[in-house]
Amino acid sequence: MSELVTTKKKPTVIESLLDDFEEKLKKRSDNFIKCANCKHVLTHEDTAISVGGTHRHVKTNPFGLTFEFRCYSEALGCAISGPDESAHSWFPGCVWQYLHCEACNQHLGWFFHGSESFYGMRSDAICIE
Template identity: 40%
Template sequence: MHPAAPPLTALKQVDTRLVEDIRRKEEAGDETGEERMYLLCKTCGNAITSESYCMEVNGSHRHTFMNPRGIVFNIGCFSSAGGCLIIGVPTTEYTWFPGFTWCCVICSQCLSHLGWRYQSGSGGFFGLILDQLSRQ
């Protein structure tokens, strides 16, 4: 497992594009007729991201990793996760993606651990624990 997360005093709100997108769709209705699949926090139902933000890192959207404690995580990579908060100071310790620093991310509503934010000089992404998300 990645090292313990720092205290919640280090919380930082991340990209709010998803939340704004959801509000806009609810207010205006989806004029395109295209149904968008949202991924919600399994614990509280908060909208975390959308399948439209899926992306590939190192040739794949999905990755399976084991942390130093032997816990296996199946994660998906997303360019945005507006329903998350980033906690902690970026670190390279035990990074699963060489060249990237990481911080933990939690649900902005219930504070459940949902994954990690990875950042490098060329950009970043969210590695979200797929078992912690449900589809809507």
């Protein structure tokens, strides 16, 4: 009787990509960033990024209003409005536009783009669930 010899087959590119994706999903946080007003999902906690050395910023505009906001690389649940504004940008080389919840239109913060692109969401306008 002959023995069946099996050899380990080298995974295909797609199989390797799927394995990598599954590993990332296992490590991924379960928390979503939501609009504090209507609980619409804006992005995922894993999209949090550091801009200028920190994720959280506190900045004051020319009218004396101070905002605390957090930076994210993606925000698929948001809408961007208004023209590109270069005046009073808190980030050199970036222009900004208003950022709103696409479900309830609540002002969430700003979309910055130029030397880099990111979403600055006001801490008081979002919740993590």
